[in-house]
Amino acid sequence: MDINLIQTQVENDLNTVSSASELESVRVKYLGRKGVLAELTGLIGTLPAEERGLFGKQVNSLKNKLLEFFQEKEKTLKTQGGTVDKNRQDIGLPGIAQELGSSHPIIQVIDEICGIFNRMGFSIVEGPEIETEYNNFTGLNIPLDHPSRDAFDTFYLKNYPKLLLRSHTSPVQVRAMKAYKPPLAIVVPGRVYRPDAVDASHLFMFHQIEGVLVDENISFADLKGILGLFIKSVFGEDIKMRFRPHFFPFTEPSAEVDISCIICKGKGCSVCGRKGWLEILGSGMVHPNVFKQVGYKPGKYTGFAFGMGVERIAMLKYGINDIRLFFENDLRFLKQF
Ligand code: PHE
Numbered sequence: 001m002d003i004n005l006i007q008t009q010v011e012n013d014l015n016t017v018s019s020a021s022e023l024e025s026v027r028v029k030y031l032g033r034k035g036v037l038a039e040l041t042g043l044i045g046t047l048p049a050e051e052r053g054l055f056g057k058q059v060n061s062l063k064n065k066l067l068e069f070f071q072e073k074e075k076t077l078k079t080q081g082g083t084v085d086k087n088r089q090d091i092g093l094p095g096i097a098q099e100l101g102s103s104h105p106i107i108q109v110i111d112e113i114c115g116i117f118n119r120m121g122f123s124i125v126e127g128p129e130i131e132t133e134y135n136n137f138t139g140l141n142i143p144l145d146h147p148s149r150d151a152f153d154t155f156y157l158k159n160y161p162k163l164l165l166r167s168h169t170s171p172v173q174v175r176a177m178k179a180y181k182p183p184l185a186i187v188v189p190g191r192v193y194r195p196d197a198v199d200a201s202h203l204f205m206f207h208q209i210e211g212v213l214v215d216e217n218i219s220f221a222d223l224k225g226i227l228g229l230f231i232k233s234v235f236g237e238d239i240k241m242r243f244r245p246h247f248f249p250f251t252e253p254s255a256e257v258d259i260s261c262i263i264c265k266g267k268g269c270s271v272c273g274r275k276g277w278l279e280i281l282g283s284g285m286v287h288p289n290v291f292k293q294v295g296y297k298p299g300k301y302t303g304f305a306f307g308m309g310v311e312r313i314a315m316l317k318y319g320i321n322d323i324r325l326f327f328e329n330d331l332r333f334l335k336q337f
Contacts, residue, residue: 003058006036010066014073023073030066037063105337106207106326109314110189113209116233117187120226122211125186127172129193133162135171140250141289155193155204165193169210170250173286173305176212177294182301183215189310200322207310214286214296214303220253223283223304231259231280234317240266242277251284251305262316278316281308 013026030036040059044052080088103111114124136142137149147153148167155165172188188210196202213222224243231241240260248254258279261272268274283306288298311323318337320326325333 003040003062006030006040007062007065010069014069017073017077020077023070023077027070031063031070037066102335102337104326104334105314105318106310108337109310109317110207110209113230113234113308113310113313114187114189116230117211120229122185122187122213125172125176125188126190127166127169127175127188129166129191130157130163131166131171133164135174136164136166136168139174139290139293140170141287141293142249146249151195153194155195166190167194168192169208169307170305172210173212173250173290174294177214177290177296182296182303184303185213185215187211198324200324203311203323203327205327206323208307209310210305210307212286212303212305214301216301218285218302218304220285220304223285223306226304227257227281227283227306231257234313235259235262238265243283244279246282246284248282248284250287250290251282252287254282254284257281257283257306263319280313280316281306283307 010026010030013029014023017023017026028035032038037059040062044056044059047055114122118124133149136154137146142148154167157163157165169188169190169192172186172190176184176186176188190207191205192208193205196204198204211226213226228241231239239262242258243255244258246254246256256279258277260266261269261276261278263269263271264276266276268276272278283304286303286305291298291301311326314320314326315323
């Protein structure tokens with residue numbers, strides 16, 4: 001029996017095959033229990049000892065060839081959908097769905113908040129994440145011995161002692177006031193960095209939104225009015241707001257702003273630590289020393305500034321209890337927004 005002939009025969013047979021069932025009958029004919037290959041294998045034992053080796057090898061390589069042919073044919077049948085016409089495509093097959101992406105929940109909250117201020121007339125401005133020590137501290141009236149300047153609280157750049165990763169968005173106040181004369185109204189979204197140990201409410205990187213408004217005759221009442229509008233836009237008409245006296249070197253007077261707890265509506269729960277209030281931002285009237293640093297006439301202009309943490313607001317808004325969820329890139333989390 002001519003082994004090469006068998007190989008050509010199989011090829012010819014396979015060429016006429018156009019369905020899975022036809023393929024199966026060709027397979028049985030050659031590779032089946034009583035097929036051609038089994039017959040050849042049976043012959044090996046009947047041959048004289050010196051011919052067995054060579055013949056056995058030939059049978060074996062034929063077997064491998066056939067297996068390859070059949071595999072190949074099966075593949076082409078599959079891609080053709082097993083139809084008779086090789087060029088026909090099955091237009092009924094479902095297509096490959098393209099997943100639609102969406103913006104990150106933090107970006108969504110930034111867009112919402114900046115949108116609210118933008119509609120009140122604030123421009124949206126950005127600043128660099130690598131800042132000078134001057135803009136991050138000195139220009140903001142933060143004294144040389146202030147603890148926030150410590151390397152435990154600020155990331156300094158290793159080979160550039162006067163540069164750091166900004167620890168808040170307030171340095172953009174200094175940049176903007178140096179670049180523009182009043183009237184000035186800006187909001188500044190962006191990333192900030194602090195060497196905090198990571199836990200459910202701390203990361204070494206988070207986002208803030210800064211706001212500054214400077215003009216003639218700006219008072220604390222303007223700050224209160226603007227922030228009141230903002231808070232109602234984000235959290236709803238029923239939310240209450242209170243100002244708590246506080247200290248920031250770059251504002252005087254300064255206040256922290258709380259909203260009534262959105263979980264318990266002010267009754268006291270675990271989220272607000274039974275206080276009924278949630279701290280959401282820092283604010284105050286721009287300190288005259290800051291005006292001096294940027295070259296504004298302190299007697300002529302007054303203004304207010306505020307700064308808030310975006311993750312904290314997003315967590316309150318969506319009821320998220322772990323800040324790390326935002327940055328783990330888990331689509332099961334991110335797809336919910
Ligand atoms: N920069 C302050 C902080 O990060 C927030 C703030 C901004 C306070 C502007 C007052 C005015 O805590």
